[in-house]
Amino acid sequence: MACILVVEADDDTQEALRGVLAEEGFDVRVAPDGTAAMGHLEADDAPAAILLDVIEPLAFLDRLAQQHDLDAVNVIVMTADSRRIRHPRAVAVLRMPFNIDELLALARKYCN
Numbered sequence: 001m002a003c004i005l006v007v008e009a010d011d012d013t014q015e016a017l018r019g020v021l022a023e024e025g026f027d028v029r030v031a032p033d034g035t036a037a038m039g040h041l042e043a044d045d046a047p048a049a050i051l052l053d054v055i056e057p058l059a060f061l062d063r064l065a066q067q068h069d070l071d072a073v074n075v076i077v078m079t080a081d082s083r084r085i086r087h088p089r090a091v092a093v094l095r096m097p098f099n100i101d102e103l104l105a106l107a108r109k110y111c112n
Helices: 011-023 034-043 057-066 100-111
Strands: 004-007 028-031 049-053 074-079 090-095
Touching: 004 011, 004 034, 011 028, 011 100, 028 034, 034 057, 049 057, 049 100, 074 100, 090 100
Parallel strands: 004 028, 004 049, 049 074, 074 090
Antiparallel strands: none
């Protein structure tokens, strides 16, 4: 089972996040968008957490909220937007730019 599913469209950011998390011992899967992420969720064991780029969230979070078998999956939203992100499926918001310690603290909190 993957601990974290990273949903990020930018290849460089996706790989950087995967590298940092994997180096810390997390099992990581990646998806470029919400559609691919739902494919992972339907085909694989559910992760403990999803790290979600804000470009994807509302439609993805709404769809995820309808999948009650995935209620235990924690969603951490990444955003550079200064407005508050509110959605019942989002357990945390990681404001960009963020430092690695913030990322790892949330990963540890929601994967353990």
